[in-house]
Amino acid sequence: MEWLAGLGHSALSFFQRLGRGHLLFFAILQGLPGMVLRPGLVVQQVYAVGVLSLIIIVVSGLFVGMVLGLQGYNTLVDFGAEQSLGSVVALTLVRELGPVVTALLFAGRAGSALTAEIGLMKATEQLSGMEMMAVDPVRRVLAPRFLAGFLSLPVLAAIFSAVGVWGGYFVGVGLLGVDDGAYWSQMQAATDFRDDVWNGVIKSLVFGVVATWIALFEGYDAIPTSEGVSRATTRTVVHTSLAVLGLDFVLTALMFGE
Amino acid sequence: MSRPEEHLVRIRDLHFSRGHRKIFDGVDLDIRRGSVTAIMGPSGTGKTTLLKLIGGQLRPDAGTIEVAGEQVQRLSRSRLYELRKRMGMLFQSGALFTDLNLYDNVAFPLREHTRLPEAMVRDLVLMKLEAVGLRGARDLMPSELSGGMARRAALARAIALDPTMIMYDEPFTGQDPISMGVLVKLIRLLNDALGLTSIIVSHDVKETAAISDYIYLIAQGRIVAHGTPADLERSDSAWAQQFLNAEPDGPVPFHYPAAPFGEDLLAGRESRQGGR
Numbered sequence: 001m002e003w004l005a006g007l008g009h010s011a012l013s014f015f016q017r018l019g020r021g022h023l024l025f026f027a028i029l030q031g032l033p034g035m036v037l038r039p040g041l042v043v044q045q046v047y048a049v050g051v052l053s054l055i056i057i058v059v060s061g062l063f064v065g066m067v068l069g070l071q072g073y074n075t076l077v078d079f080g081a082e083q084s085l086g087s088v089v090a091l092t093l094v095r096e097l098g099p100v101v102t103a104l105l106f107a108g109r110a111g112s113a114l115t116a117e118i119g120l121m122k123a124t125e126q127l128s129g130m131e132m133m134a135v136d137p138v139r140r141v142l143a144p145r146f147l148a149g150f151l152s153l154p155v156l157a158a159i160f161s162a163v164g165v166w167g168g169y170f171v172g173v174g175l176l177g178v179d180d181g182a183y184w185s186q187m188q189a190a191t192d193f194r195d196d197v198w199n200g201v202i203k204s205l206v207f208g209v210v211a212t213w214i215a216l217f218e219g220y221d222a223i224p225t226s227e228g229v230s231r232a233t234t235r236t237v238v239h240t241s242l243a244v245l246g247l248d249f250v251l252t253a254l255m256f257g258e
Numbered sequence: 259m260s261r262p263e264e265h266l267v268r269i270r271d272l273h274f275s276r277g278h279r280k281i282f283d284g285v286d287l288d289i290r291r292g293s294v295t296a297i298m299g300p301s302g303t304g305k306t307t308l309l310k311l312i313g314g315q316l317r318p319d320a321g322t323i324e325v326a327g328e329q330v331q332r333l334s335r336s337r338l339y340e341l342r343k344r345m346g347m348l349f350q351s352g353a354l355f356t357d358l359n360l361y362d363n364v365a366f367p368l369r370e371h372t373r374l375p376e377a378m379v380r381d382l383v384l385m386k387l388e389a390v391g392l393r394g395a396r397d398l399m400p401s402e403l404s405g406g407m408a409r410r411a412a413l414a415r416a417i418a419l420d421p422t423m424i425m426y427d428e429p430f431t432g433q434d435p436i437s438m439g440v441l442v443k444l445i446r447l448l449n450d451a452l453g454l455t456s457i458i459v460s461h462d463v464k465e466t467a468a469i470s471d472y473i474y475l476i477a478q479g480r481i482v483a484h485g486t487p488a489d490l491e492r493s494d495s496a497w498a499q500q501f502l503n504a505e506p507d508g509p510v511p512f513h514y515p516a517a518p519f520g521e522d523l524l525a526g527r528e529s530r531q532g533g534r
């Protein structure tokens with residue numbers, strides 16, 4: 001009987017959080033038009049959220065591309081198809097690994113930072129103070145961060161894929177002897193702009209919304225203590241990763257399913 | 259009924275609880291326009307909570323809170339924000355924005371709510387910082403300030419928009435005797451020169467009483483005594499006497515409500531034995 005009550009309780013608090021999350025989401029959306037007048041705020045956040053994530057994105061992209069080049073070559077060479085390495089590397093990156101891995105790295109690097117920052121602002125009464133100064137923290141603090149995350153993630157994903165393609169090139173062409181011209185021409189022939197590139201961009205836009213939303217909500221909804229903020233930060237990383245992987249499957253099924 | 263313009267804040271039959279703990283149990287309180295009103299009471303009775311209720315950050319369970327003739331809990335969000343532009347609040351924790359330096363902290367409300375040219379913002383900010391003695395510290399970050407300095411900086415920010423009402427939550431905590439004296443005078447001066455209405459929550463009885471027109475003593479969810487400082491001095495209310503003279507014995511309990519100490523100790527012994 002007790003576990004039933006416990007189950008009901010967690011279900012109830014889950015749906016309460018879900019409801020609060022959606023209310024916050026719509027409040028943030030309402031704050032977005034005002035950002036046109038305050039581009040400085042957004043630029044500042046694009047720097048914090050996007051530019052500071054660049055290093056981890058570039059380094060990871062390079063290594064993922066190199067591994068793809070190596071593994072792809074080993075598989076393809078058995079079929080004598082190693083010349084199409086370029087298309088394998090590019091398609092894997094643009095369709096899947098670019099958006100997904102970037103979103104996972106984004107959750108760890110930028111999402112956790114956003115949650116901690118906002119949670120601490122709440123814990124130190126900075127958000128209440130802002131409210132008492134008749135400044136809406138959702139518009140002043142959350143909206144610019146949301147826009148920055150939403151804009152940064154697709155760009156980061158594109159950079160990740162581009163660097164990854166170079167990584168594959170170094171290994172495939174530089175080390176393993178795939179033909180230089182074939183690498184690029186196979187890639188161009190196999191990659192369709194609408195089907196592959198555009199679908200990848202849509203994925204990273206969706207992940208950008210979800211990752212930033214979760215990070216902001218967890219911070220804004222955090223219990224205002226050091227323990228509460230620390231738990232919220234962990235939840236950001238866990239929930240974003242799960243949401244991104246789950247959504248990736250759904251989106252892939254919708255886009256490439258038929 | 260008194261004329262509405264006489265009182266800026268009118269609280270009637272206020273009830274408020276946190277979880278199962280009743281914080282306010284029928285509080286009536288009036289703040290006269292243009293006066294300095296002190297709210298005192300033992301730690302944990304809900305003075306900060308009262309200020310948050312007046313500022314509309316918390317909603318009462320029952321009763322009404324009127325500020326400038328408007329019921330705070332009934333206001334729409336935009337009307338509430340309009341009202342708050344005319345209210346300054348000094349938070350007990352200071353609540354300075356840690357990512358902005360002192361100058362930008364004080365400039366924040368000006369930049370958010372006015373379209374003043376930067377030169378004028380600068381003049382206003384320096385004026386407010388000068389008033390609290392921190393003009394030279396304007397480039398410091400909040401983390402580089404001492405507790406007392408942070409409090410004064412927060413005060414400068416609270417008065418940046420020249421509000422008609424200011425609520426000070428413990429403005430004197432952590433101040434040395436000199437800055438304390440300056441602050442006490444500053445609060446009274448601001449009030450009289452700008453025609454403000456001030457509410458001070460403070461434990462520094464002597465200093466606060468010296469500049470207050472009226473004092474409310476809150477304990478156990480109720481107003482236990484109120485009057486002008488002179489009234490309270492003379493009153494035979496045990497609460498007033500104990501609080502104003504800082505006597506250890508009297509109706510004000512030092513302890514948070516709890517079971518008798520002896521029982522608590524015995525309960526620990528029983529559970530230890532039960533555990534064996």
Ligand SMILES: Nc1ncnc2c1ncn2[C@@H]1O[C@H](COP(=O)(O)OP(=O)(O)OP(=O)(O)O)[C@@H](O)[C@H]1O
Pocket residue numbers: 276281300301302303304305306307308350
């Ligand atoms: N966020 C909260 N959640 C639950 N209870 C709270 C919360 N904030 C305050 N309380 C409780 O409300 C009561 C009143 O708190 P409040 O901060 O208003 O006291 P105070 O009179 O300002 O005390 P002090 O003089 O120490 O600042 C306290 O007993 C406290 O335990």
Ligand SMILES: [Mg+2]
Pocket residue numbers: 305306307350427
């Ligand atoms: Mg307090």
